[in-house]
Every structure is written in C-alpha cells, then in structure tokens.
Amino acid sequence: MQDVVEKVYEQVVARNRGEAEFHQAVREVLESLDPVIAKHPHYADDALLERIVEPERQVIFRVPWVDDAGAVHVNRGFRVEFNSALGPYKGGLRFHPSVNVGIIKFLGFEQVFKNALTAQGIGGGKGGSDFDPHGRSDAEVMRFCQSFMTELSRHIGPSTDVPAGDIGVGGREIGYLFGQYKRLRNAYDAGVLTGKGLAWGGSLVRTEATGYGTVLFAQSMLATRGQTLEGKTVAVSGAGNVAIYAIEKAQKLGAKPITFSDSSGYVVDEAGVDLELLKQVKEVERGRVKDYVERRPGARLVTQGRVWDVPVDVALPCATQNELDGANAATLLKNGCAVVSEGANMPSTPEAVEAFQSAGILYAPGKASNAGGVATSALEMEQNAGRTRWDFATAEAKLDAIMTDIHDSCVAAAEEYGRPGDYVLGANAAGFTRVADVMIAHGIV
Numbered sequence: 001m002q003d004v005v006e007k008v009y010e011q012v013v014a015r016n017r018g019e020a021e022f023h024q025a026v027r028e029v030l031e032s033l034d035p036v037i038a039k040h041p042h043y044a045d046d047a048l049l050e051r052i053v054e055p056e057r058q059v060i061f062r063v064p065w066v067d068d069a070g071a072v073h074v075n076r077g078f079r080v081e082f083n084s085a086l087g088p089y090k091g092g093l094r095f096h097p098s099v100n101v102g103i104i105k106f107l108g109f110e111q112v113f114k115n116a117l118t119a120q121g122i123g124g125g126k127g128g129s130d131f132d133p134h135g136r137s138d139a140e141v142m143r144f145c146q147s148f149m150t151e152l153s154r155h156i157g158p159s160t161d162v163p164a165g166d167i168g169v170g171g172r173e174i175g176y177l178f179g180q181y182k183r184l185r186n187a188y189d190a191g192v193l194t195g196k197g198l199a200w201g202g203s204l205v206r207t208e209a210t211g212y213g214t215v216l217f218a219q220s221m222l223a224t225r226g227q228t229l230e231g232k233t234v235a236v237s238g239a240g241n242v243a244i245y246a247i248e249k250a251q252k253l254g255a256k257p258i259t260f261s262d263s264s265g266y267v268v269d270e271a272g273v274d275l276e277l278l279k280q281v282k283e284v285e286r287g288r289v290k291d292y293v294e295r296r297p298g299a300r301l302v303t304q305g306r307v308w309d310v311p312v313d314v315a316l317p318c319a320t321q322n323e324l325d326g327a328n329a330a331t332l333l334k335n336g337c338a339v340v341s342e343g344a345n346m347p348s349t350p351e352a353v354e355a356f357q358s359a360g361i362l363y364a365p366g367k368a369s370n371a372g373g374v375a376t377s378a379l380e381m382e383q384n385a386g387r388t389r390w391d392f393a394t395a396e397a398k399l400d401a402i403m404t405d406i407h408d409s410c411v412a413a414a415e416e417y418g419r420p421g422d423y424v425l426g427a428n429a430a431g432f433t434r435v436a437d438v439m440i441a442h443g444i445v
C-alpha cells in the first residue's frame, strides 16, 4: 500500500485493538485505493481517509430481558452509524452470539460502500446483539426485541437511521421491533425499518432480493465471458434468507444448486435441492438441516469439512464472514469452480480472495454482489414515503436494473484504474469515490 494509505491502516489497528474483522475489512478497501489515490491525490487531503474509517457514532447498550422461566438475562446491543454522506444510515441488525463491536464495525464499514454502489441515496450503518434466538420461544424473542428497541428507538428514524434484518433477524423479529417502536413513538413511521411484513409496509421482492441479486451478479459476470448459468452445478452455504433465495434464483436460471448448510453441517443433494422442502424445514419449522435429509431420499448430511469440498462450477457463500479460507479456495479451484459470487458479507478470507484472483476466475465481493438486499430496502423506503405499493414484477424489474448497474459500475471502475475484471478494485473504487466526493462537498463534518 502507498505510505499515506498504510499510515491510515496502522492508525485503525492501533485505535481499534482486537477488532480483527474490522481491520480485515478496512485493509481490503484501503488496498484497493492505491490506484485511486495515485490518479486523484486529492482524496487523501483533509484527512478524508482518516474520517472515512471512523464511524460517525457508535452506541453500545444494555439489553435486559426475562425468559419464560422468569430468569433475567443481560445482552449487549450495538448500533454503529458509520457514514451519512449519501443519506440516512442504513444497514441490518444481527442477532448472533458471536456479535461484538468489531463485527458490527466491519459490517457497517462494508455497508457504506455497498450502499453507495446501489446509487439509492443511503448512508451506511449496522447493529445487533450477542443475543442467540436459536431455541428461544416466540415470547422470549418478543421480550428481547422490545427491550432492544426501547433503547434503539432513541437513535433511529425514517430520515436518520433505518435498520433491517441480517443473521438471526427476519420477519418475526422486525415485526416485534416495529411494534415496540410504534408504541414508544406514538407514530406509524413505516419507513423506520425495512423487511417489514407485506400487510404493514413491506415491499414485495425484499425477502428474495439478496439471494436473487447474488445470482444476478454471477449471471452478469458470466455474460462478460459469453456464458450463462444454464446447466451449471452450484454450491451454496447457509440455509437462511440469503441462501434460500440464491438457490431459488439459480434454479430459475437453469442452474443446479446441490448443497446448503448451517452450523451443524452441510447437505449434499446431487439430484438438486428440493426448495419447497428446504423452505418448509427452515422458514416454517425453524428446523436444522438434518430435518431435510431425514425426509429427502438420496440427500446426505456431512459434518466434517466444509461445503466447499463438493465439486461444482459455481460457489455462492451465503452464511457468514470468513467461512471460506485459502484451503477451501484451493479445493474449489482444483475441482474446476470458475465463479464465486458472495451472498454473505466478507465470507472469503484474504487468502481465498487472493487465490481466486490469481487464478483469474470470476470473483465478486459481497459488497457488490449482495447489494440487492439493501437496494430493495431502499425501494421499500421509497414506497413507504409515497404511501404506495408496487407489484412483484415492478419491484423485481427495479432490482434487476440496479444489479446490472452495480455490475457495470464495478467493471467500469476496474478498467479506469487499470485492472479490468478485478471486481474487488471495481467495487471499492466505485463505492469509495461516490462517498468521498460527497464528503468533500459537505466540508469537514
């Protein structure tokens, strides 16, 4: 990295000790900025780089709640409002025991550039809690959400900060969070949260958007080489919102997804994933992947190794950060995988990214390929503001156009800075310059 950029990175490490994921996300972006700063040195003026890596605001709060047996628990809540140059802070809430401030900061930092790529007028933020919803009753999840929102409500609003879902936060949680917000504010501010139910301000296609967008991005990358997804085998990790709709879209485009996973192991279904059964097990029953295998002849559950051991043409990591390391990347490449489109945030380690890029395969970083979710959240905000509702086809056409635009912006930026086909450079450079130009226009704030 250039000296000026390296210095900023060293400051980030020194000031944010122990936040490994945040360091990793910052390093990946800063490394990409070398050719950008070389061509446009003014981006390093007025401590712009130092400002862009520092969140505008970070809130950490106590979340006390009572379980069904009457025992009191205390979790920690977070909201990191990272950058509001382009619009209200926007980004999901994650409920998972691994959540800490470094993870929320990495996600918030990624979100800033992702949201810029969507061109939807949204800033970047992220939040969540170390609460684990697994195995909790609906009543317990509701009480937790109500306590969490009691504090969060002081910091959010339709023009200030608009959270959504992420790992462990789906339609049920957004419902409880919205109910408590409405009660506290005595106002029906539908635009304060996205991912809402269709009967109370949600948008058609929001549920599908992240997974669909990830597959659309893979399709756009393949088109640059005159290929399509038709007939290709696909490995998907995760079995949550993003994974399920990535599988659905891949099937619609003629590909054959043969895997999915959760933290208990991965499933290989050589006949092709039975999507209805997967939805029944995961979305309706909130079950584990073994429940699918028990009802699906020919499918097998593997509890050793990773889903990336399965030979496929296309890999779609849709579970969590750093789930695909250098060794997994080497295995995928050895087995002939030629496309990786990330549905999760930062699922590939730096070693894996390096391996994909050196091999010259089509590799899309999550901040570009999974941006369809937040883009559709912005469409939900737009509908809420206009008190209107679009039909599925209208919302889907907008998602398709946004994903094509993000893809093309990445391609153009990679070409402009001398590395055609490098989607990491393309996404980071295009996202960064959009945010940086507006930060410059707003002065030192």
Ligand code: NDP
Pocket: 165, 166, 167, 168, 169, 170, 210, 237, 238, 239, 240, 241, 242, 243, 261, 262, 263, 264, 318, 319, 320, 321, 343, 344, 345, 370, 371, 373, 374
């Ligand atoms: P869900 O909670 O719906 O699903 C997450 C899935 O990943 C589950 O199957 C879960 O298994 C698995 N998983 C999570 N953490 C781990 C872990 N540490 N080890 C192994 N498996 C794990 O979340 P989403 O599908 O919404 O999110 C998945 C990824 O996509 C995340 O990286 C998220 O940040 C990203 N993303 C999501 C967007 C959205 O619109 N929802 C938008 C953009 C990105 P288990 O149940 O066993 O924990």
